[in-house]
Amino acid sequence: MDNVEIARFFNEISDLLEIKGENPFRVRSYRNAALVIEGLTLSLESIVEKDEKSLEDIPGIGKSIHEKIVEIIRTNGCELHEELLKEVPQGVLELLKVSGIGPRKAGLLYKKLGIQGVGDLEAAAKGHKLRDLPGMGERSEEKILRAIEDYKTIKASSLRFKLSVAYPRARGYIEYLKKFKGVVQVEAAGSLRRWKETVGDVDILVTCREAAAVMEHFVKYPDVKEVVSKGETKATVVLKSGLQVDLRALEKKSFGAALQYFTGSKSHNIAVRDRAKKMGLKISEYGVFSGKTGEMVAGEKEEDVYRAVGLPWIAPELRENMGEIEAAERGDLPDLIELSDIKGDLHVHSTFSDGASTMEELAEAAMGMGYEYMAVTDHSKAVGIAHGLDEKRLEEVISGVEAVNRRLEKKGVGFRLIKGAEVDIRADGTLDFSEGALKKLDCVVGAVHSGFTMTMEDMTRRIIKTMETGYLNVLAHPTGRLIGMREPYEVDMERVMDAAKEYGVALELNSFPERLDLNDAHLRLAKDKGVMVAISTDAHHAGHLDYVIYGVHTARRGWIEKKNVLNARGLKELMRLLKRGC
DNA sequence: GCCGTTTTCGGCCCGACTGTTTTCAGTCG
Numbered sequence: 001m002d003n004v005e006i007a008r009f010f011n012e013i014s015d016l017l018e019i020k021g022e023n024p025f026r027v028r029s030y031r032n033a034a035l036v037i038e039g040l041t042l043s044l045e046s047i048v049e050k051d052e053k054s055l056e057d058i059p060g061i062g063k064s065i066h067e068k069i070v071e072i073i074r075t076n077g078c079e080l081h082e083e084l085l086k087e088v089p090q091g092v093l094e095l096l097k098v099s100g101i102g103p104r105k106a107g108l109l110y111k112k113l114g115i116q117g118v119g120d121l122e123a124a125a126k127g128h129k130l131r132d133l134p135g136m137g138e139r140s141e142e143k144i145l146r147a148i149e150d151y152k153t154i155k156a157s158s159l160r161f162k163l164s165v166a167y168p169r170a171r172g173y174i175e176y177l178k179k180f181k182g183v184v185q186v187e188a189a190g191s192l193r194r195w196k197e198t199v200g201d202v203d204i205l206v207t208c209r210e211a212a213a214v215m216e217h218f219v220k221y222p223d224v225k226e227v228v229s230k231g232e233t234k235a236t237v238v239l240k241s242g243l244q245v246d247l248r249a250l251e252k253k254s255f256g257a258a259l260q261y262f263t264g265s266k267s268h269n270i271a272v273r274d275r276a277k278k279m280g281l282k283i284s285e286y287g288v289f290s291g292k293t294g295e296m297v298a299g300e301k302e303e304d305v306y307r308a309v310g311l312p313w314i315a316p317e318l319r320e321n322m323g324e325i326e327a328a329e330r331g332d333l334p335d336l337i338e339l340s341d342i343k344g345d346l347h348v349h350s351t352f353s354d355g356a357s358t359m360e361e362l363a364e365a366a367m368g369m370g371y372e373y374m375a376v377t378d379h380s381k382a383v384g385i386a387h388g389l390d391e392k393r394l395e396e397v398i399s400g401v402e403a404v405n406r407r408l409e410k411k412g413v414g415f416r417l418i419k420g421a422e423v424d425i426r427a428d429g430t431l432d433f434s435e436g437a438l439k440k441l442d443c444v445v446g447a448v449h450s451g452f453t454m455t456m457e458d459m460t461r462r463i464i465k466t467m468e469t470g471y472l473n474v475l476a477h478p479t480g481r482l483i484g485m486r487e488p489y490e491v492d493m494e495r496v497m498d499a500a501k502e503y504g505v506a507l508e509l510n511s512f513p514e515r516l517d518l519n520d521a522h523l524r525l526a527k528d529k530g531v532m533v534a535i536s537t538d539a540h541h542a543g544h545l546d547y548v549i550y551g552v553h554t555a556r557r558g559w560i561e562k563k564n565v566l567n568a569r570g571l572k573e574l575m576r577l578l579k580r581g582c
Numbered sequence: 583g584c585c586g587t588t589t590t591c592g593g594c595c596c597g598a599c600t601g602t603t604t605t606c607a608g609t610c611g
Contacts, residue, residue: 025594029583062584100600102609135602143601190611203611231599236610246611248598261596262611273595278587284596 001073003037003044009078010034010065015093016084018103019110029065035267036060036321037069040521044069046494059321091116099147108133122148153242160198161243162483163550164513167192169243170202173221177247180217182209185255189262190246193316195553197483197516201244203262211249218247254286257299260306261285267321275325276309283309317556336556337535341568342548344373346474347422347445347508347536352397353378353387357542359400359417363408365542367415372571375420375443376401380432382424383449391437394421398440416571418443418578422476427451429465431472438471442578445508445536447476448489456490463496467503473578474534474566475500477510477517493522497529504581506532506566509558511551512544523558532582534566 014030017023036058037044047055048070055066072078088110094117095106101121109115112133113124124130125141125148170188177186183206187193190203208214215235219227228236233249250258261269262285276283280291287299288308298304303313311328315336318324327333348362349355357365359376366374378397379388389397401417408415420443424432431438431446438444446466454462466472478496479488500507507526510517515538518526526533535551537544555565562568566582 023583026583028594032584060584064583100609104608135607137602139601201611229599234598236599264611266595266611270595277595282596286597 001045001076003040006044006069006072007034007037009068009072009081010037012093013078013081013084015096015103016081016088019088019092019107020084021104021107029060029062032060032267033065042494042525045073048073089116091120094118095121098144098151100143101147118148118151150238150242160200160484161241162198162513163192163195163516164547165241166199166202166243167550169223169239169241170204170245172223173202173204173245176221177204177206177214177218180208180214183214184208184252187259189259190264193263194265194319195317195550195557197513197519197554201246203246203248205248205250205255205258205262207250207252207255214249215247248285250285252300253296254299256301256303257283257287257305258285260302263316263319265320268319268324271321271325272306272309272311275311279309281308315556317553318559320557334559335561337552337560337562337565337568339549339552340370341562341565342371342535342552343570344371344375344418344567344574345536345539345545345548346375346418346420346443346534346567347377347476347510348374348539348545349378349422350376350397352376352393352400353383353389353422355540357539359397359404361542362539362545363404363415363417365545367413369545369548372414373416373418373574375418375445377420377422377443377445380421380423382426382432388424388432389421391433394433394437394440397421414571418575420445422447424449425463425466427454427462429462431466431469435471442575443473444471445474445476446472448480452480452486452489454489456492459489460492460495463491464499467499467505470503472503472505474506474508474536476508476536476538477515478507479517479519479522481517481519482514483516488517493525494529497526497531500526500531501529504577506534506582509533509535509551509555509560511535511537511547511549511554513547513550516550516554518558520554520557523555523560527559527561527564532566532577533560533564536567 010030011034014027018027052070055061055069068078092106092110095101098118113129115121115124125144130136130141131138170192174186174188177183185207187205188202189205191199192202206214211233215230218235219230219237223239224237225240226238228238236246238244248258273283282289282291287296288305289296298308306313314324314328345366350359350362376397381388381390398419401419404417419441421441422445425446425448426432479491481488507518509523535555537547539545566577
């Protein structure tokens, strides 16, 4: 039983209790527990196995939820969850996914009209059955029908947007807003600023002379498909891509407080506010205020907001209430990796396999980024579809790399290509090149590309066996997941990391926005276990080298520091580590 | 249901917008 599945139970319990109109604080407890569980590094199963009582050391988990976690793991079910479903059918939960329908309305719709799903709701709205309900009218029916259309398209396209969709669109919107006269500051907040692997919507904050005019300008952006709402200080639109964008206009004196507030995460903010309350302060998006006098004590800068509650500024990527507030209090925040710390890329494909750029083009691009090196790592023969290399063609790659390096040396350029390959890890745990071929390479990147469905035990042994050969330098995309498309294969990541540590293998953080593999939680585990991380792009085109930005920020979410990153080392040190193991 | 340097009881983050209301509930972030 995965943590995500357990969290789903608590989320649903929370929804069901809310629909029933139960104590909102009890509702929040379950919701909060789900949030906490989703963010845990270790699996609840392993915690329960080792020391069940320690569950209650996790903030947000008390006696009752502790018992339910154990119940869910042992029985694959939860009695409370079942009992609630007898009163509120599963289909009613679906209603909550329609924007504008919350628990109160869902409950009302079910009780008064017996509506048990989005299909029922659509029929009722079209049949004008909703306008007679309390608090609803004609407009509500129209609004719900529009929301149902959105729900259908979002459902078809998966709920959240990958960073690679949201980030460039947000940049474009911000540029557009910056050009408008009277706009002073513009900044993206929300999960985008925290660099979550997917974002639900984009939040943009502005300070400006005339808020109403900026709102007007905002909704006229050419990429807007629909204006959801527009007020004096707040507006919401949906772009043609389906991405929702919110804009907030603020006064200069509140900008920092708003940035802090809208960056979240929700649970981070609740913890910060809780802390403020205990200090006799009140925090809102407008500032930090004295509880007694109401006097504003901070708000213009984000740093000031944290300082007001006795903390140093906390990087947005860390704001998940996963120990960052405690670390800040101790003065023990990590010194996070920066984009400028990256000295090269260790996973790149050229035209020798399935890449679109030549080795020379890739080297050019890498030098343009200020890199010291780049490993050319084309596929091995097992990946036939990608035109994988046999050992004869591998020789051509190697001599190609040597030729480029000779030319660079002649010109007095310090940059170097590294002889590498992305070697397939076969189902039996052997590598897809002979020992003789592997010995000619300086950077062997191993990867699983087939046989995803084996058991956890078999997959774990398969990967560890390749580490034991002593030839593997980097384990590429260690879980094989594709965000929103393919679940990770079953693998015991703790054992893989222990083996990586033992055999000096680095684990890749694949920066491709579909992958981001390792993820934030695994990265933190790697750091705790002292395993080195390689932040590579898996570029199949020179332009993909830029994806490193997604990797670096994901690494920051995993508390990764420069010292944890293999390719933050200079060329000499890197070659040494590749040779003798990390 | 969780939690505790005000507390083992009595709190629990805060405000804008919408659509329905004549003063507010529900939703959302």
